[in-house]
Amino acid sequence: MEHGRLIRVTTHAKRGGAAQVVTYVVAEPDRAKAERIIRMKTARIEDDVEAIGRASRQLLKTFNLAPGEFIRADD
Secondary structure (H helix, E strand, C coil), X not given: CCEEEEEEXXXXXXXXXXXXXXXXXXXXXXXXXXXXXXXXXXXXXXXXXXXXXXXEHHHHHHCCCCCCCEEXXXX
């Protein structure tokens, strides 16, 4: 796999609180597929899910991610 994707999930707080943002590294080069993986596996229906960039092959190897797998970037 030549690269993966960085996916940002924004959860908007109810009643005007601060939004929470989590970034994931996804071993999927296709932007739409990577977003769909996160939507199906971890995001809530009301969350904003957005591909924000590419993850290098080296980064995927560092996290030992197989195709279709993901990890939180802030863990």
